[in-house]
Amino acid sequence: MTEPVTANEADAEAADALAASTSEASLRRSEERSRAIEDQIAKDPSVFRMLTGDRPTGHLHIGHYFGSILNRVRLQDAGVETLVLIADYQVITDRDGTGPIRERVHSLVTDYLSVGIDPARTTIFTHSAIPALNQLMLPFLSLVSDSELYRNPTVKAEHDATGGRPMSGLLLTYPVHQAADILFCKANLVPVGKDQLPHLEQTRVVARRFDERYGRVDPHEPVFPQAEALLSSGSLILGMDGTKMSKSKGNTIELRMTADETAKVIKRAVTDSDRFITFDPVNRPEVSNLLTLAGLCADRDPAEIAAEIGDGGGGGLKKYLTEALNEKLAPVRARRLELEADPGHIEAVLREGNQRANAIADATLAEVREAMGMVY
Structure with a gap:
């Protein structure tokens, strides 16, 4: 000793x-x-x-x-x-x-x-x-x-x-x-x-x-x-306002949210003034954050998703993300409803x-x- x-x-x-x-x-x-x-x-x-x-x-x-x-x-x-x-x-x-x-x-x-x-x-x-x-x-x-x-x-x-x-x-x-x-x-x-x-x-x-x-x-x-x-x-996912995701800031999408609630949160997400969508984490952090999240949901390269959306603008990006995220979380939410009942x-x-x-x-x-x- x-x-x-x-x-x-x-x-x-x-x-x-x-x-x-x-x-x-x-x-x-x-x-x-x-x-x-x-x-x-x-x-x-x-x-x-x-x-x-x-x-x-x-x-x-x-x-x-x-x-x-x-x-x-x-x-x-x-x-x-x-x-x-x-x-x-x-x-x-x-x-x-x-x-x-x-x-x-x-x-x-x-x-x-x-x-x-x-x-x-x-x-x-x-x-x-x-x-x-x-x-x-x-x-x-x-x-x-x-x-x-x-x-x-x-x-x-x-x-x-x-x-x-x-x-x-x-x-x-x-x-x-x-x-x-x-x-x-x-x-x-x-x-x-x-x-x-x-x-x-x-x-x-x-x-x-x-x-x-x-x-x-x-x-x-x-x-x-x-x-x-x-x-x-x-990957580090930022909040929907482009800052650190935090429960206290109210910028999160909770797992327990419905598909409609998720869509409303994403609709308010911060992007930027450039309509053409590109994946550029340094110069376009908010847009790139949404693309990163979309990539995680769809198991795709964020840059590939950006090229696909192109001049669809922030609205097109948010629509893509909403569909991808709701599809990804659908089985989780269904299971959650079953558990809440017991x-x-x-x-x-x-x-x-x-x-x-x-x-x-x-x-x-x-x-x-x-x-x-x-x-x-």
Whole structure:
């Protein structure tokens, strides 16, 4: 068992790790490793356990669908053991209340099932129902300093955006809570975007420090694995106003919307004054965003769609996108209507997922307590 590092040494280690996780060279390594992981999944998916999830702050939209949800279904169907976290406790990291939390949690589960997530193969669970997961926060918090928490990009951005408003302790410790999410189930694979790599690195730091400080009976087998990033290859879809897609901005198309509601939202979408449609992400971001979305729906090259629409203008583009998106989502919406008619099934899926997650969390906490000498 090694001696614990000092606070200054820990801060230096964390700073180096954070800098490394965001450097260009590190991003290239992460991309290369992601490709290697995909090859491993094709050969033997059973070596991976994947953790992913969402905050229930609203309803899932097409940004989630194309950006992450379809990839979850793909990995599940490939045979990767999958856990999907509904991070209900994280709703209050930056909010004064939970809002209609029950409705939103049930809506998330309904969306998950409607797009193809199979509760027989994927464990769907909530933060608040897994006491042992949250108890891991206590020993994990002892492994990090306040200064490295403040350096976390998400915490720093939220702090800068508060305008002087005090930051909650839960928001400050958000990176550690996320580490507990990943480590409670010993996930070794986490799908992330490039901007989330620092969070995963913080998790890796916590895992290493725990083993350095407490060790275990077999020093060659650490308590926690070093979780790896599977970088998302999904396209970034902007909102219908040309800015970042956000539930708070009201610029999204939710999966639960009807075909008519979808058409109305797309009709209001921002384009530009040039009638001839071209795919030019740099100079025509709004038009190109709609073309990218159309390409994802129709499984076609956006430039090819642009050439086909030509001088049909924004109206022609919006008509094409409306038809393509409604066709793409038609089976999802049909399945969603069936699920909404059976709320008992949604509750049963969540109850069974929570039971499975609790069994995993209890076993991990028992192992942690043993490593810390806290079994009495």
